[in-house]
């Protein structure tokens with residue numbers, strides 16, 4: 368399939384959009400998610416190119432990516448990604464609303480004072496109302512508590528999620544960055560109220576494998592799906608940094624979360640070896656990194672970020688080759704553990 372080159376003001380989704388994408392069931396639920404989803408953490412702020420952002424989402428949808436992931440504080444500034452998404456939705460995606468799973472979150476610092484952070488009922492309810500206004504939506508499909516709150520009773524946070532579903536402002540709820548034990552407790556509290564913990568959103572990539580230490584097993588037990596964020600380690604697990612630091616890269620343009628200092632020669636040596644394996648498979652390294660996550664059936668979806676439609680296409684094409692030989696997996700394991 369080629370890039371949808373319609374005039375920018377007239378978007379009509381390509382009719383073949385569901386032909387190639389793979390959809391996986393999200394735990395024990397009625398929801399299927401695309402194997403590859405798109406997140407709006409970066410590249411959708413007010414300083415980013417709006418037309419590029421719009422093209423990224425169109426390309427995603429044209430390739431069957433039905434899940435767009437947001438949060439209250441994505442920007443910069445906070446709220447900007449939801450505002451821009453709302454504009455794009457209005458221009459391009461309103462006819463397709465029922466073909467989309469749109470998520471948002473609250474849990475990190477959002478507004479000043481004691482009610483704009485962590486996990487109180489006050490914060491979650493107010494934040495979701497703000498998110499809906501910014502996006503121009505009546506409801507989100509999934510609303511997440513973005514990170515654990517060590518001080519608010521878990522019962523209060525989960526009751527807020529349950530009530531949000533009862534109010535019809537979210538169809539499903541999830542948690543993000545929760546460790547295994549807390550996830551188990553959260554799922555139980557929700558279940559007692561009659562709400563299912565649909566999904567967990569943890570960081571998971573070849574270089575950060577904490578979820579293998581018990582979380583994935585717990586999610587399977589609960590019948591909760593998993594969507595892996597930062598699957599490319601913010602771009603490190605691509606061929607981008609193999610020959611230095613490109614001007615147009617996250618590490619150079621935006622040092623807030625991906626610092627140049629963390630992309631050491633040791634890391635790059637491993638990336639080179641992984642890239643060799645990817646080349647032998649006829650894949651890009653990004654595709655190898657995504658396929659490696661999807662080999663585990665407990666991973667419902669892999670949540671990528673992209674800075675261009677071209678990267679989006681590269682990533683969705685991962686579904687063309689998802690299988691690994693034992694030899695390949697052993698080689699990858701050896702590199703990762705070296």
Ligand SMILES: NC(=O)c1ccc[n+]([C@@H]2O[C@H](COP(=O)([O-])OP(=O)(O)OC[C@H]3O[C@@H](n4cnc5c(N)ncnc54)[C@H](OP(=O)(O)O)[C@@H]3O)[C@@H](O)[C@H]2O)c1
Pocket residue numbers: 405406407408409436437513543544568595596597598599600601602603605606607615616617618651653670671672673674677678679681682
């Ligand atoms: N729940 C949470 O706490 C949490 C935290 C972080 C993220 N998330 C979610 O996860 C999403 C993805 O996170 P992320 O942006 O860190 O994901 P990522 O996929 O690991 O990194 C995205 C970056 O990788 C580079 N890239 C992507 N595809 C590429 C390709 N095919 N070839 C070369 N480079 C490629 C781009 O970097 P350049 O910009 O340098 O081109 C892109 O901006 C976020 O948007 C958000 O929805 C959630």
